[in-house]
Amino acid sequence: MIPAGFEYHRPADVASAISILKQHGDEARVVAGGHSLIPMMKLRMADLAHLVDLQDIGEMKGIQVGADTAVLGAMVTQHEMITHEGLAAAIPLIREAALQIADPQVRYVGTVGGNVANGDPGNDMPGLMQCLDAQFELAGADGSRTVAARDFYEAAYFTARDDEEILTRIHIPVPSAGTGYAYEKQKRKIGDYATAASAVLITMDGGTCASASIAMTNLADTPIWAEAAAAALVGTSLDEAARAAAVAAAIDVIDPVSDNRGPVDFKKHVAGVILRRAIDRAASRAS
Amino acid sequence: MKDEVQTPAERTANLKGMGTSRKRVEDVRFTQGRGNYVDDIKMDGMLYGDFVRSPYAHARVVSVNKEAALAIPGVVAVLTAEDLEPLGLHWMPTLAGDKQMVLADGKVLFQGQEVAYVVADDRYVAADAAELVEVEYEELPVVVDPFEALKTDVVLREDLAGQTEGAHGPRKHHNHIFTWEAGEKDATEAVIAGADVVAEEMVYYHRTHPCPLETCGCVASMDKVTGKLTLYGTFQAPHAIRTVVSLISGIAEHNIRVISPDIGGGFGNKVGAYPGYVCSVVASIVTGKPVKWIEDRMENLMSTAFARDYWMQGKIAATSEGKITGLWCHTTADHGGFDACADPTKFPAGFMNICTGSYDIPTAYLAVDGVYTNKAPGGVAYRCSFRVTEAAYFIERMIEVLAIKLNMDAAELRRINFIRKDQFPYQSALGWEYDSGDYHTAWDKAMNAVGYDDLRAEQAQQLEDFNAGKTRKLMGIGLTHFTEIVGAGPVKNCDILGLGMFDSCEIRIHPTGSALARLGTISQGQGHATTFAQIIASEIGIPADDITLEEGDTDTAPYGLGTYGSRSTPVAGAATAMAGRKIRAKAQMIAAYLLEVHDDDVEFDIDRFVVKGAPERFKTMKEIAFAAYNQAIPGIEPGLEAVSYYDPPNMTYPFGAYVCVLDIDVDTGEAEVRQFYALDDCGTRINPMIIEGQVHGGLTEALAIAMGQEIAYDEMGNVKTGTLMDFFWPTAWETPNYQTDHTTTPSPHHPIGAKGVGESPNVGGVPCFSNAVHDAFKSFGLTQTHMPHDHWRIWKTANGLGLHG
Structure with missing residues (x-):
């Protein structure tokens, strides 16, 4: 668990960070909280010559909550997301999910940007951001662009971000008042990746489901935004048949792999149970 | 003098001797980051x-x-x-x-x-x-299955080619290490053949690892x-x-x-x-x-050294009324690439022959075959005496399996088979002499404390609700009554590589009445500096706070065999008491001289010697210590020191009664422990607070082992659980609340009656957690499944029993 040697950079602004990336190409990686990258370096599975630490970049910090959109700097920690009252009031799903990430020590250091940008299918925030329909702001040498969370993930550790880009901010539409929400997760222990997790948003209009969004975590090599599962709820009264149809549709699109948490049939079953609980909780909160 | 106005109770309290929940003196440095690892x-x-x-x-x-x-x-x-x-x-x-x-x-x-x-x-x-x-x-070609290892042509240990004799007798196959037997094979098999009822089961105790923090x-x-x-x-x-x-x-x-x-923790590793x-x-x-x-x-x-990995094939025979008549066990022991168990030399399967447990089983037989495989070597006693957790798990599962077969309540089955108080010292069928015990009292106390009958009624209601579709949770009640064998051990049969397993203590009283004590053991978190000073305080009458305790430096400490197998208190603790008594004997002579009376006319009283019948005439230990060094006393050489090397006459046999209540979510496989009651009888209790800490720690390691912790290999011999991501280490979050209790049955052969406790909760905890999981599914026909009971395996059990519709 001893990493190989590397050069350490600590730029103070995004432009400097990008120029370091540009100079060193795939020899360089940015590090935010480091919970994924540092262990990989210690295991010598990530071999890089230049480590670009983003913690001094002020423009990547802070939480702004507007009427329609909340903007999270990529360096916002999970702890900051949990303790920000304005964010919790606007998008309570974020707090509910962040509280299920590891333990307080990890959450003091782990960042939302690192969590979504790394492309690790075990991370909770990517699915959450897909559920919320967030937009990721990517800064490169030629300026910024945004990519929808739902379009960002290509395969495990492969994303729409170019090597010389940095994910700087996350723009999240604020759900309408009365939106029901739930983040449900099964894990073996604190600090473990999910055996299965799911994020659900539901809005009701009278007795009818007006809209829904469902995302599943660690059940494929990317997060899964289960469009058909959500569609199975919309226009219904969220009756038993609709909820069962949503679960069936979600199980249809996930593709879990066997690991120490269990084999595929177990994971699919648990995913269905977890999603059903998330739908039930979100429905109970929707008004 | 202040002493003179103090009551005997105050003088006793000043010593912080045995029975006191003295705060751990080690923690001053550990909690300030000043330990020296x-x-x-x-x-x-x-x-x-x-x-x-x-x-x-x-x-x-x-x-x-x-x-x-x-x-x-x-x-x-x-x-x-x-x-x-x-x-x-x-x-x-x-x-x-x-x-x-x-x-x-x-x-x-x-x-x-x-x-x-x-x-x-x-x-x-x-x-x-x-x-x-x-x-x-x-x-x-890789061999990871111990049963396959005994059949395959693949030779693992080429260096042993042609050697048909190993360190522990004949080798039957090129991947076979030893066969070790205890008890009577023919008699046991005859009892089983003629029994009213026989329950048979393969009980696997999976491979795990002590994984100390350091x-x-x-x-x-x-x-x-x-x-x-x-x-x-x-x-x-x-x-x-x-x-x-x-x-x-x-x-x-x-x-x-x-x-x-x-x-930073050893646990056998x-x-x-x-x-x-x-x-x-x-x-x-x-x-x-x-x-x-x-x-x-x-x-x-x-x-580094793993633990367990025992495949225990068992048969238990009983009368139709539930009186156990015989126990048979054949164990296949996976030792990995080298036999690096840390057992006393004459016991290649440790004290696995304690597997008759707390029960009066007249006839028994045990055979253990050690096998080489392509796995790491080890087989150490992970927070237990040598192979005692394996033995306890085996018998406590066999009791449950027998109860199912007899359609009898498992608590009652235990009760009617316990060794009775009047049978101690008790000769077990597999060769041990249990020193003391009062199992019925402990069991009844435990059953009353948890309200056993009410728990069973609640479980029945829960089951009814489950069957009616009102809940998806099942309730399990786990029972265990364990008997350990610790404190190795008598040199006549216990040695490691020829080194006798006695232990030692040297005490030096300083002229001003404080002291330095050195032992052959070494604390890894047990709190020796706290507890051994308490033994000395009670034996000699100087405050524990005035005693420095040192261990671990072979240039200064007396020779001893170290700390594992709960042997420190049974062996070194006895040496400490005996060294203290040598000092007290000399102090008595000095006191008598100073008081100008005959040796027999003074008696020890808490922190002093008093003239019999005239308690106002006394010399405190402090005064005696000063005189020992500074006063010419005819016939007595100066100084006040003693050393004791203690060869125990027998092992000690701590026991306990545990109850675990948990709820299982049959859809996710999650189990939540709602109650855990642990009654321990470790004989005389030196420091109740340290005992409670030991019990909490041991139960948490037991929870880990029973519910998820394992060293798993794939078919290529790759370790699948090589990091703490996959190797289950409970945090505060996963650790349930524990309710501790005790009875006190002193060891008759130990100078202070203490038996040792550090490993009891692991020995008793693992079967208790596992029995609770089994119990939850008992109504659906489950008799035996294997640990660790992680989410997937519990789900698989539920699935296999048709509980997922």
Whole structure:
């Protein structure tokens, strides 16, 4: 668990960070909280010559909550997301999910940007951001662009971000008042990746489901935004048949792999149970 | 004097002696980050070692190319078996009478085996160089199943080719290590053949690992001027390490000083000798510089001593009324690539023959076959006496299986089979003499405390609700009554590599009445500095706060066999009391002289000797200590010191009654412990607070083992659980609340009646958690499934019983 040697950079602004990336190409990686990258370096599975630490970049910090959109700097920690009252009031799903990430020590250091940008299918925030329909702001040498969370993930550790880009901010539409929400997760222990997790948003209009969004975590090599599962709820009264149809549709699109948490049939079953609980909780909160 | 106005109760309280919940004196430094662990040791010019390890479980080592590694600035040496061979150190003896490669000698037998040892002037350089050592392997067929190992043509230990006799008798197959038997085979089989009822089951206790918070490591420092070797390390048995180092290195024992500094948990992992120690010593001898080696977490889990891995085939016979008449067990023991168990030499399967448990079983038979496989060596006693957790798990599962067969309540089945109080000392069918016990009292106390009948009624209601579709949760009630055998042990039958398993204590009273005590044991978190001082305080009458306790330095501490198997209190604790009594005997003579009466006319009273019948005439221990050094007393030599080497007449037999109540979510496989009640009887209680801490710690490790912790291999012999992501270590979040209780049945042969407690909660906890899981599914026809009961395995059980619709 001893990493190989590397050069350490600590730029103070995004432009400097990008120029370091540009100079060193795939020899360089940015590090935010480091919970994924540092262990990989210690295991010598990530071999890089230049480590670009983003913690001094002020423009990547802070939480702004507007009427329609909340903007999270990529360096916002999970702890900051949990303790920000304005964010919790606007998008309570974020707090509910962040509280299920590891333990307080990890959450003091782990960042939302690192969590979504790394492309690790075990991370909770990517699915959450897909559920919320967030937009990721990517800064490169030629300026910024945004990519929808739902379009960002290509395969495990492969994303729409170019090597010389940095994910700087996350723009999240604020759900309408009365939106029901739930983040449900099964894990073996604190600090473990999910055996299965799911994020659900539901809005009701009278007795009818007006809209829904469902995302599943660690059940494929990317997060899964289960469009058909959500569609199975919309226009219904969220009756038993609709909820069962949503679960069936979600199980249809996930593709879990066997690991120490269990084999595929177990994971699919648990995913269905977890999603059903998330739908039930979100429905109970929707008004 | 202030003393004179104090009541006897106040004087007793001042001592903070036995029975006091004295705060741990060690914690002052530990809670302030001022502990001194082996990795804290820094010496001038110190070098660092790191291993090149095998990625394969079974392979021939074709070549090792050191060139690229040696080319890095700062690399001092790269050692291979070839370099160690001229010194005769490429293999080393194990504690189990086998031998083990220090560095791969032509082949590797498990993933993570040590192949080359890199020495550099910087820890990071050592790691860089280890990566550059090029090893060419030729893969060989891998054997991970112990049953398959006994059938296959694949020979694991080619070095033993043609040897039909091992350290423990005949070898039946080239991958067979030993057969060990206890009890009467024919008689037991006859009882089973003629029994009203026989329950039969395979009980598997999976492979796991002690995984102490601090991994293993050492600093070897050879002083070429004095010719003295100082070896600091994570040693649970520093004196034994000194002797073994002397025997295998040829360095005279007086030129070796072994020091165990603060140790961050051992749990059996730090009893044996590892290649890292040998390589560091060799590297220090060759370079003349101190060499540090500290393993990382993955190395610890993959290569240093594992625990358990026992396949126990059992048959238990009973009358139709439930009186047990016989017990039969055949165990297949997976020892990995080398037999490196840390058991007393005459007990290659440890004290597995305690497997008749708490029950009066007239006839029994046990056979254990040790087997080589392509897994890491070990088989240590992980927070238990030697193989006692395996034995307890076996019998407590067999009792449950028998209860199902008899359609009898498992609590009642236990009650009617317990050894009765009037049967102690009790001779077990497998050869032990249980010293003392009162199982019925403990059991009834436990059943009353948890409201057993109400729990069963609640469970029945829950089951009814489940069947009616009102809940998806099942309730399980786990019961265990365990009997341990600890405190190895009597030298007549207990030795390790010929070293008798006595222990020792030396006490020096200073002229002003404070004291220094040294023991042959070594604390790894048990709180020896706190508790042993309490024994001395009660025995001699000087306050525990005035006693310094030292362990772990072989140049100063008296010889002893160390701390494991709950032996510190039973053996070294007895030595401490006996040394105290020697001092008290001399103090009595001094007091009598000072009081101008005959020796027999004074008696010990808390912290002083008083003239019988005239308590106003006394000498305090403080006064006696000063006189011992500074007053010429005819016929008595100056000073007040004593040493005791204690060879125990018997083991001690702590016991306990545990109850676990948990709720299982049949859809996710999650289990939540809602109640855990632990009654321990460890004989005389020295420090109730430390006992409670020990019980909490042991139960949490039991929870880990029962509910998820394992060292798992794939069919290629790759370790699947080599990090703490997959190896279950409970945090505060996963740890339930524990309710502790006790009865007190002193050991009749121990000077203070103490039996030891540190391992009881692991021995009793594992079957209790597991029995609760089994119990939840009992109504659906489950008799036996295997640990660990992680979410997937519980789900699989529920699925297999048709509970998912």
